Amino acid sequence: MDLIKGYGRQQPLVEFEGFTPQESMELQQGGVLVGALEQIKGWARSNSLWPLTFGLACCGIEMMGTGASHYDLDRFGIFFRATPRQADVMIVAGTVTKKMGPLLKRLYEQMPEPKWVIAMGSCATAGGPYIRSYSVVKGVDQYVPVDVYIPGCPPSPPALIYGLNILQDKIRMEAKGKRVPRT
Amino acid sequence: MMFGLLKGLGVTLRQIPKKNVTLQYPDVKPDWPDRFRGVHKFYPEKCIVCNQCARVCPTSCISLSGTRGEDKKMHIETYDINFEICILCDLCTEVCPTEAIQMTDTFELAEYSRDALFKNIEWLAENGRQHDARKGKSDDQANHDAKAADKAGEQ
Numbered sequence: 001m002d003l004i005k006g007y008g009r010q011q012p013l014v015e016f017e018g019f020t021p022q023e024s025m026e027l028q029q030g031g032v033l034v035g036a037l038e039q040i041k042g043w044a045r046s047n048s049l050w051p052l053t054f055g056l057a058c059c060g061i062e063m064m065g066t067g068a069s070h071y072d073l074d075r076f077g078i079f080f081r082a083t084p085r086q087a088d089v090m091i092v093a094g095t096v097t098k099k100m101g102p103l104l105k106r107l108y109e110q111m112p113e114p115k116w117v118i119a120m121g122s123c124a125t126a127g128g129p130y131i132r133s134y135s136v137v138k139g140v141d142q143y144v145p146v147d148v149y150i151p152g153c154p155p156s157p158p159a160l161i162y163g164l165n166i167l168q169d170k171i172r173m174e175a176k177g178k179r180v181p182r183t
Numbered sequence: 184m185m186f187g188l189l190k191g192l193g194v195t196l197r198q199i200p201k202k203n204v205t206l207q208y209p210d211v212k213p214d215w216p217d218r219f220r221g222v223h224k225f226y227p228e229k230c231i232v233c234n235q236c237a238r239v240c241p242t243s244c245i246s247l248s249g250t251r252g253e254d255k256k257m258h259i260e261t262y263d264i265n266f267e268i269c270i271l272c273d274l275c276t277e278v279c280p281t282e283a284i285q286m287t288d289t290f291e292l293a294e295y296s297r298d299a300l301f302k303n304i305e306w307l308a309e310n311g312r313q314h315d316a317r318k319g320k321s322d323d324q325a326n327h328d329a330k331a332a333d334k335a336g337e338q
Contacts, residue, residue, distance in 0.1 A: 072205045122242075125297065126267035131242055139267075141297070150293040151300055153270035158208045163293035165209060170295065 042175025045088070045114065046168040048077045052087035052107065056094030059121040059154040063093045066157040078164060084110040089167065090144070093154075095123040095130060096137040108144045116147045116171070118163055125149045215288040220271045222289040224311030225262055227304060229283035232257035236275035236284055244269040259283075262304040267297055287314040 019027065055063050067073045067080055081087045084107045096104055108117065119140050122128030130136035140146060147170060150163035206213060215221070232249030244265040252258045275284050289310055294300055 069204055070206060071208065075205070122268055122270055125300070128268055129242055129270050131268050139297070148293050148295060149267075149297055149300060151266040151269065152290070152292070153272075155293075156213075156290055158206075158213050159290040159293065161208050162291045166293050166295070 038177075039172075039175045042172050045175075046171040049089045049116075049164065049168065050079050050081045050087050051118075052084050052090045052111065053080045053082050054090055054092060054104075054107070056092070056096060056100065057121075057123065059093035059123070062154045062157055062160065063091060063120065066160045071157040071161060073161070073164070076161075076164065076168070084108075085112065087111050088114065089116040089118060091118045091120050091160075092124040092140045092144075092146075093120040095128070096140050096143075097135050098137055099135075101137050101143050104140065105143045116167060117144050118148045118150065118167060119146045120150045120160060120163065121155055122151060122153045125151060128153055215290075219286070219288050220273050221287045222266070222271075222292055222302075222310060223264060223275070223307055224285050224287045224289075224314050225304060225307035226283045226285075226311060227259050227262070227308055229281045230259040230262070231281055231283075232259055233280060235278040235280070239274045239278045241272060241274065242268045242270060245275060259304070262307065264302050264307065266292060266300040266302055285311075287311070289314065 055061070065071065067078075073079075084090075088111070090108060090111065092104065108115070117140070119125045123130060123136070124140050127133070127136050127138040131138065137143065148163050148167045150159055152159050155163070230247075230249070232247065234247065237243070237245040237247055244267075245263070246265075247259060247262045249257045249259045271286070273286055276282075276286055279285075284307075287310060292300070
């Protein structure tokens with residue numbers, strides 16, 4: 001199942017192995033999926049990412065703006081959940097202080113597998129403007145494994161959508177058995 | 184009771200003829216304002232290695248080095264921006280005396296690893312070329328070039 005150019009369409013075009021793109025499109029329009037079970041699971045998971053509502057600072061405002069009707073994350077099957085037990089992906093949006101770190105780790109551990117983490121903004125990636133602060137965690141990757149880093153201070157809603165799209169891409173690639181770097 | 188229901192339905196019905204507000208981002212690129220602060224572009228030939236951008240940067244994310252050439256002028260050799268901590272505040276652009284470093288409307292910079300966010304001179308120059316090709320040459324850029332041409336003519 002190769003993706004034909006452009007992740008993040010409302011209905012991603014998938015190319016099934018052993019079929020021409022034309023046939024793949026017909027199969028998809030007919031609602032048929034052909035491929036290994038893992039790949040179908042990856043396809044389904046990538047199109048129903050439920051992020052944990054985890055806004056910590058100004059990035060949280062941009063995250064809310066992305067979820068609202070002007071940018072509308074529902075188009076990608078992304079719905080915010082208010083509890084870690086129903087969430088697949090944690091969008092760490094904002095400055096993580098050293099006091100918040102253990103709570104972040106606990107929330108991550110409460111999420112069921114499979115789970116992914118997005119570090120949104122400079123603060124979550126590396127400390128951002130607080131890089132020389134005594135109380136700020138210099139990147140959430142010190143507590144949890146991060147899949148996608150989105151730079152910006154804060155990233156604009158399209159930048160967040162781009163980050164979520166490359167996460168969807170990564171889930172599909174990993175389902176195919178390709179290794180994607182993870183730090 | 185009935186009246187309240189109709190009132191609510193009225194609100195719903197009034198929305199139907201209105202235009203959709205959702206931007207179809209991955210299919211349709213957003214149209215940013217001219218002064219949008221996106222990822223930088225860099226013109227190596229314009230840089231005079233004055234180091235002001237690196238000194239003004241609030242997070243010290245810029246590092247650069249240059250050498251003095253045969254013509255007694257400074258030439259840039261390395262120019263790195265660490266986008267892990269860059270907050271896109273535009274201060275480097277404002278202090279730059281030759282407008283060698285400028286902001287673009289590039290925003291698609293999400294990466295799988297932190298190391299990939301460290302961008303060097305080639306990447307920034309390439310971003311500049313792509314941005315210029317996308318936008319055509321901007322007005323103040325054209326003015327700047329005209330001024331430089333005048334100066335060269337005087338000498």
